[in-house]
Amino acid sequence: MMKIEKIIGEGSTAQVIVLDEKTVAKQFFERVSDSSIEHEYLRSKAVMDSGLPVPTIFEKVIHNGRTALLYERINGSPLTKKLSNQPWTALTLINQMAKLQVFVHDNEVSNFPYQKEILHRKIKLAQELTEAEKTLIAERLSKLPSGNSLCHGDFHPDNILLAERGPVIIDWADATQGTRLADLARTLIILRFGGLPAEMKLFKNKTVIYLRNLLAGQYLKSYRKSFHFTVDSLEKWILPVTAARLSESIPVHEKEKLVLLIRQCLKNDQYL
Numbered sequence: 252m253m254k255i256e257k258i259i260g261e262g263s264t265a266q267v268i269v270l271d272e273k274t275v276a277k278q279f280f281e282r283v284s285d286s287s288i289e290h291e292y293l294r295s296k297a298v299m300d301s302g303l304p305v306p307t308i309f310e311k312v313i314h315n316g317r318t319a320l321l322y323e324r325i326n327g328s329p330l331t332k333k334l335s336n337q338p339w340t341a342l343t344l345i346n347q348m349a350k351l352q353v354f355v356h357d358n359e360v361s362n363f364p365y366q367k368e369i370l371h372r373k374i375k376l377a378q379e380l381t382e383a384e385k386t387l388i389a390e391r392l393s394k395l396p397s398g399n400s401l402c403h404g405d406f407h408p409d410n411i412l413l414a415e416r417g418p419v420i421i422d423w424a425d426a427t428q429g430t431r432l433a434d435l436a437r438t439l440i441i442l443r444f445g446g447l448p449a450e451m452k453l454f455k456n457k458t459v460i461y462l463r464n465l466l467a468g469q470y471l472k473s474y475r476k477s478f479h480f481t482v483d484s485l486e487k488w489i490l491p492v493t494a495a496r497l498s499e500s501i502p503v504h505e506k507e508k509l510v511l512l513i514r515q516c517l518k519n520d521q522y523l
């Protein structure tokens with residue numbers, strides 16, 4: 252008889268299946284290339300040595316005819332779930348998340364891909380912008396600092412699992428060495444514009460926009476409490492980071508909002 256498997260999570264690249272008490276298999280969709288799976292494997296292994304709260308990665312296997320990575324099973328649910336089920340805890344969660352990101356960035360690394368190279372590559376792929384706009388954005392990016400902080404690359408509330416031992420950061424596929432402010436800029440953009448859980452659709456659009464800006468503002472304030480920087484140095488990253496995000500498979504309505512933000516930045520020569 253065929254064994255029925257329990258799917259406990261699904262992201263944009265894979266389905267995550269429970270194998271036993273202690274192990275899950277992240278089974279990648281057909282369209283994900285073998286080289287990006289290999290990258291995720293190597294990066295997840297590298298962050299295990301950092302002392303950060305991350306799941307142990309075991310091995311790369313073929314499961315159900317598809318490539319999968321075996322990870323330690325984390326008993327906990329994504330921070331997004333708690334945000335929508337217990338919204339009154341939002342401020343505490345946001346502060347906790349910001350502290351965690353500072354903790355990630357405090358690690359200096361030398362064996363990860365370069366953040367600016369990845370951003371350059373993604374900006375070139377953004378179909379919603381003109382060639383002239385992309386050239387201008389790439390020029391601005393070239394002038395920004397490189398840095399050697401460990402950057403998660405996709406630090407958002409769905410990639411943090413709340414477990415008994417505390418919050419655990421998953422999904423290190425896009426980790427780079429770079430500037431913390433670029434990684435922070437991406438988190439802020441996702442908090443403001445990223446995909447919403449279905450139940451949030453019940454709220455009026457204006458309310459949602461207001462609340463999300465409030466959360467992003469609080470996140471920024473909280474991050475700055477642990478690590479100080481000028482708002483100007485962060486704003487410079489908003490433009491390239493937002494343009495790079497256009498190369499990802501995100502909903503059209505989200506892309507439209509990002510394009511508006513990008514054109515507004517270019518027009519006003521300011522970034523937020």
Ligand SMILES: Nc1ncnc2c1ncn2[C@@H]1O[C@H](COP(=O)(O)OP(=O)(O)O)[C@@H](O)[C@H]1O
Nearest residue numbers: 260261262263264265267306322323324325422
């Ligand atoms: N080690 C793990 N233990 C328990 N659940 C996990 C684990 N890894 C991933 N998940 C669940 O699967 C979902 C998708 O995994 P993720 O690695 O973020 O995939 P994607 O790269 O497609 O976003 C997560 O949001 C989480 O709910």
Ligand SMILES: [Mg+2]
Nearest residue numbers: 262409410422
């Ligand atoms: Mg994910």
